Amino acid sequence: MRNSRRDIFKFAGGAVAGALFTPAPWRLITDTALWSENWPGIPRPARGEIRAKFTNCALCPAGCAVRARCVGEQPVSLAGVGGGLCPFGLTAHHLPYHPARLRQGPIGEATAAVGKHGKEAIAVLDLNPGRTVSWTYRRAMASVKGLYLAPESQPVAYDLPAAKTVLSIGAALLDGWGTPANVSAARRNFRLIQAEPTESRTAMLADEWIPIAPGGESAFAQSVPGLAFAKDLSVVIGDAPEIPEINRRIGAFGKTVFARPEAPVPDSWKGAAAVTALDDVPDHSIGVLLIDESSAVSYIPWHRIQRKLVRENPLVVTFAATRGGYARYAQYALPTAVYPEVSGDVAPAVDCVHPAFRISVPLVAPVVTGVANPADFVAALAGLPATDSLRERADAIHKTGKGVVVTYADGKETPVKDLAADAFWKSLNAGAAWTWADAAPRPPAAGRSTVHPAEALESAADLPLVAIGGPQTPGLVSPLMTKLYQESNLRLAPNRVALHPDDARAAKLANGAHATLQTLTGKCAVEVTIDPAVPPGAVQVGSSPGIQDVCGPAARAKVVRA
């Protein structure tokens, strides 16, 4: 019997029909799906022992206590201890792997260039002052007769639990201003009056929202003494230049406003250079500027810095995690380690009136090799001996015998006097915090605001909009978080501006359009968000360094199609 082609097709048809009644095709579908989950390049979660590590978040001076769930040595999730974490803190374990991270820089060349320029007219600009590394900079600058610059020379701290009525003029009090857990705990005990042009998240949660004209913060602050609730005020919070004087007049100094406390330092450090505000530096006097923006909590517009540099051949070296900040202007941008891969203490928080010392303990080994350590760079420049300054400071704190150590793993408080120096150091390196709640807070020095008033409004007739500051965003944010909050319009992205629909229509701008933000200072590429919550005649601006370089608070501006 001879098989025909028809027989082959019939056999194949039968085989296909029969195969459908076996596990084979269905298994192949499932197996192929499972196989595709394990293709090379697809990230796979680490496997290993699951345990908890504790640290303190170093993204801002709030320094929230963090419990990290680790698989093996890899942190896989972060959570707050005894309170929440902000969305940026929750995803901070992604930061070492950030695609925008600066990964290499000419460290040797930069060292040689600084050496060539000489140590005269040298300055360090520290954008996260109050840390132990800040003291290293100050000691180094004292040694070479240089300047230690910081955004504020006399920072203050606010005692919110002692306040009954709080007036916030444009401060994002309930949206990242202080330590989230502390502010939330204190919130139920004070009445909050929020004065600002937009109904921000803080305004929505305040007891009273007073809408003010865009750019009208200073004018409103000047009118505060005459307002009906002025006599009830415990403290006024905000960036307007008039606020320190108002706080002094309402008697807040020494009651709810204090000098920002610092943990003790070794006696040998006390000859360190003083903190100098940038405005106090004569123009065109800095020849070599070293900028530590590795964990910056604020940004100074470049034109204000540039004014202080010598006209001929200034040298700027910046220590940065990304290229987005001063790296655009510096001759040398050197990469640094980022939280949570670097060990360092956290600067005092704006809402903590007692000294505290918290170490941000590394959770991961450095992901990028060959990063610069700004403290070592500056110390070597000044010839300071290489020492473990964190340990020296911990020993100085231990020597006082004051305060308690709070260990987050068990929630216990242990008096420092009951601990040996090594045990104290070990606790700090396990993420514990030292606090000295019995220390009497000091009233603040009669300082002045370092906030710059807006440019003269009348000088900008062709700039029809007034800028409103947007929420501050850390320099490095997890890509996952930016995707969530930007796509959901939960927060204005750093490179965006928000316009009222009428203003957008007048400028022929659609939602998501690429545009140029123009001010008296300069211009910057932005993307547009149309938001009816923005008052007409105003533009709410994001917090990217590019925008801050050209657009300060209350600046006149216009947005045009790119």
Add this chain to the structure above:
Amino acid sequence: VKLRGTIVFLIGVLAALGAGWAGFPRLIYQTHQQPVDFSHQAHADKAGAKCDDCHAFRADGTFAGVPTLDKCAGCHAAAMGSTVAEKNFIDRYVTPGREPQWLVYARQPENVYFSHITHIKRGNLKCERCHGNQGSSNALPPYQQDRISGYSRDIWGHAGRPAMTMDACVACHRQSHLEHSCLDCHK
């Protein structure tokens, strides 16, 4: 001619059924032996060991899973008996300090989350409910690995032993009225 066509078709059906049910399972799995000839029964009978003596929960509630060499070496630093299996284990692993690369039958795909402590302490399930008589077996069964997906046969389907499959999980959850959502088990 029509009958002949039907017969050819049926031959095709039968061939596929035979290949699919008998040949395919043999082809799809690759069999591996465990690195150590281990007897749960010997440990239970002679040493009186219970499951959680070696497969313990840590202080924070996480499950330690297969014990590490430290745990084994605690008793087997030197030979306790005269079996070849024990001698080989000591020579190959304990003395050189080398961790045995155990093949875990129950290892789930990456998209699955399973909490032992929830099932044991809250659900009061016995180990045998999912692991069968593994704890009293005299020899470890061969580890059958799916050639395509790379996972153990035990998490897929019937293998002559209680399967730790999604269907088995769903059936048990359904029976206990604990069938809440995909995210109960899936990441």
